Amino acid sequence: MKSREKAIQILENMKKAIIGKDEELEKVLVCLLAGGHLLIQDVPGVGKTTMVKALAKSINLTYSRIQFTPDLMPSDITGITLYNKAEEKFIFRKGPIFNQIILADEINRTSPKTQSSLLQAMEEGEVSVENTTYVLRKPFMVLATQNPLEYQGTFPLPEAQLDRFLMQISLGYPQQKEEEKIIRNYKNNKTLEHIKPVVNEEDILAMQSEVDEINVHDDILKYIIGIANTSRIHKDIHLGASPRVSIDLYRGAKAYAYIKGRDYVIPDDVKAIVPYVLSHRIILSAEARIEGRKTEKIIDDVLERTYVPVVKSIEG
Missing domain, CATH: 3.40.50.300 (P-loop containing nucleotide triphosphate hydrolases)
Structure with missing residues (x-):
């Protein structure tokens, strides 16, 4: 890199x-x-x-x-x-x-x-x-x-x-x-x-090309999809993450891994960007808004409810 x-x-x-x-x-x-x-x-x-x-x-x-x-x-x-x-x-x-x-x-x-x-x-x-x-x-x-x-x-x-x-x-x-x-x-x-x-x-352009080459294990991809699916069925969320959100989590996690000096994505890379990718794209339920629940707390709960894979080093 x-x-x-x-x-x-x-x-x-x-x-x-x-x-x-x-x-x-x-x-x-x-x-x-x-x-x-x-x-x-x-x-x-x-x-x-x-x-x-x-x-x-x-x-x-x-x-x-x-x-x-x-x-x-x-x-x-x-x-x-x-x-x-x-x-x-x-x-x-x-x-x-x-x-x-x-x-x-x-x-x-x-x-x-x-x-x-x-x-x-x-x-x-x-x-x-x-x-x-x-x-x-x-x-x-x-x-x-x-x-x-x-x-x-x-x-x-x-x-x-x-x-x-x-x-x-x-x-x-x-x-x-x-x-x-x-x-x-x-x-x-x-x-x-x-x-x-x-x-x-x-x-x-060279950096963006190198980011494209960052390795994403199948289990990490399933983790990203799991986060999106959890947001779609969460009781406090009326409109959950779209497939475009899943794609953006995938892209963003690769870029985050890149600047952290790795050639592969780990679950922590995904977790680090989830609040920034989801916060403006999910719509809370009427009950959650009435009760004053915060988007940040709900996203934290989505992460807690999603299974986190254990991925060993997959460099190369």
């Missing part, structure tokens, strides 16, 4: 901008290496945008930020066809989605119609405009931020949209000592001039 060291360099580079959130940054890297998309839900001002910008600068890919507002239109994302009088023909002007790292900022402040304009790009890596399909340049990753739904002016993301995000994370408020460092470094973090690229497009 020649590129594994470079993956760790990305992580260390991002830590220069985001202080005290090592576990969350690790999941961002997992999502990138697995070829997935990331949803970041948190209150304003905790560093969501800074984290995405630090990632973009670290990996030296094309980057665009889309500020989602109530009046944003799908064509503001995908692009628009204009008539060129000089050439007497229509010309398609590409929108910001035609970059590699997309920051969809405050995605739940726009209408469901505009939110859905991201679906094809996220699922198929393509954009269709007026009977023409454009293939997006790889690697391609959408990192969307959203405010909690109780904030005014927000629209809940449809289940189909949520299901396109491999993971959801939350940064949360920093500890006191960490906040002191953030305040002292606020000038650097405003411009991120101290963040320099450590890898390029070829490096990222």
Whole structure:
């Protein structure tokens, strides 16, 4: 795994901008290496945008930020066809989605119609405009931020949209000592001039290719399916994990094993990412919501109810 060291360099580079959130940054890297998309839900001002910008600068890919507002239109994302009088023909002007790292900022402040304009790009890596399909340049990753739904002016993301995000994370408020460092470094973090690229497009593609080669034992695959099945029959869950969730657990576990220095997946790799892959994609039952049960606790119970295989070293 020649590129594994470079993956760790990305992580260390991002830590220069985001202080005290090592576990969350690790999941961002997992999502990138697995070829997935990331949803970041948190209150304003905790560093969501800074984290995405630090990632973009670290990996030296094309980057665009889309500020989602109530009046944003799908064509503001995908692009628009204009008539060129000089050439007497229509010309398609590409929108910001035609970059590699997309920051969809405050995605739940726009209408469901505009939110859905991201679906094809996220699922198929393509954009269709007026009977023409454009293939997006790889690697391609959408990192969307959203405010909690109780904030005014927000629209809940449809289940189909949520299901396109491999993971959801939350940064949360920093500890006191960490906040002191953030305040002292606020000038650097405003411009991120101290963040320099450590890898390029070829490096990222090589890492993703190596992640694909990570070994997954049949018992681990059955464990992943077991977690999904347990979520589907759990009394506190109305809508359990879809087959796409199982696929994403498979992809994410391989990426997690990769950055941990292994060429094979163990049960702990799966356990480490389950909360981030499931939390935004299961719907609690009405009784569970009324009784105030937490999604995190229910996911923990799903893991406890699922048989964990004992897998010996299967390296090679």
